[in-house]
Amino acid sequence: MQIDINQLKQRLDQVKERIATACQQAGRQPDEMTLIAVSKTKPVEMVKAYAHLGLDHFGENYVQEGVEKAAQCPALTWHMIGPIQSNKTRAIAQHFNWIHSIDRFKIARRLNEQLANERAPLPVLIQVNTSGEASKAGVSPEALPALAEAIAELPNLQLRGLMTIPAPSQDLESQRKPFRHLRQLLAQLNQQGFCLDTLSMGMSADLEAAILEGATMVRIGTDLFGPRAYPPPK
Numbered sequence: 220m221q222i223d224i225n226q227l228k229q230r231l232d233q234v235k236e237r238i239a240t241a242c243q244q245a246g247r248q249p250d251e252m253t254l255i256a257v258s259k260t261k262p263v264e265m266v267k268a269y270a271h272l273g274l275d276h277f278g279e280n281y282v283q284e285g286v287e288k289a290a291q292c293p294a295l296t297w298h299m300i301g302p303i304q305s306n307k308t309r310a311i312a313q314h315f316n317w318i319h320s321i322d323r324f325k326i327a328r329r330l331n332e333q334l335a336n337e338r339a340p341l342p343v344l345i346q347v348n349t350s351g352e353a354s355k356a357g358v359s360p361e362a363l364p365a366l367a368e369a370i371a372e373l374p375n376l377q378l379r380g381l382m383t384i385p386a387p388s389q390d391l392e393s394q395r396k397p398f399r400h401l402r403q404l405l406a407q408l409n410q411q412g413f414c415l416d417t418l419s420m421g422m423s424a425d426l427e428a429a430i431l432e433g434a435t436m437v438r439i440g441t442d443l444f445g446p447r448a449y450p451p452p453k
């Protein structure tokens with residue numbers, strides 16, 4: 220696998236510049252933002268190249284693929300951002316440092332059981348469906364408070380915030396709407412006594428909208444790694 224490090228650096232500079240510009244518009248500091256490089260379907264050599272260029276947060280959708288990369292680069296911080304099947308929770312608990320995609324209690328309970336007790340609690344996010352019928356992934360806003368309360372009881376998990384993947388839309392204003400909704404849901408939970416500080420929202424096409432609405436983690440795949448070849452690995 221031949222890696223063009225100059226091309227990767229160029230892409231990274233462009234993404235950083237977009238983040239900086241959006242932060243400036245929002246009156247925020249770029250260092251409030253964690254850039255997660257979504258390396259799904261891409262070779263570990265590219266991960267290592269970006270680590271060399273200074274990135275240390277990486278996101279994966281597919282458990283097996285993520286576990287293999289995490290095992291090769293254990294010093295990096297690995298984020299599970301894809302759908303979670305209950306028979307994969309053990310591998311996830313062992314290899315990932317953050318989980319963004321919890322959308323039902325069963326998954327949280329299994330992760331909690333499978334985490335070694337001596338480890339620091341695993342930071343997790345609840346994935347919320349902010350697009351209604353347009354998307355099936357994520358808990359509904361109505362069911363969110365009960366799920367958050369149940370997860371907060373689990374000693375080996377640390378509930379840190381919310382994540383969403385909105386239905387794609389083109390203009391900035393319609394991109395902002397679901398992100399604003401997620402921010403409001405987080406604020407409501409905090410009013411009820413939670414202490415949540417993380418909003419994982421924004422991908423290559425809508426990172427500006429997400430930053431304007433208060434994202435603290437953006438998840439960037441295509442604009443760092445180039446287009447993905449499908450079908451993705453199992």
Ligand SMILES: *Cc1c(COP(=O)(O)O)cnc(C)c1O
Pocket residue numbers: 257259280300301384422423424438439440441442
């Ligand atoms: C693939 C993926 C991303 C990255 O998407 P791009 O549009 O390629 O930046 C972010 N978040 C999740 C959950 C993903 O599955």
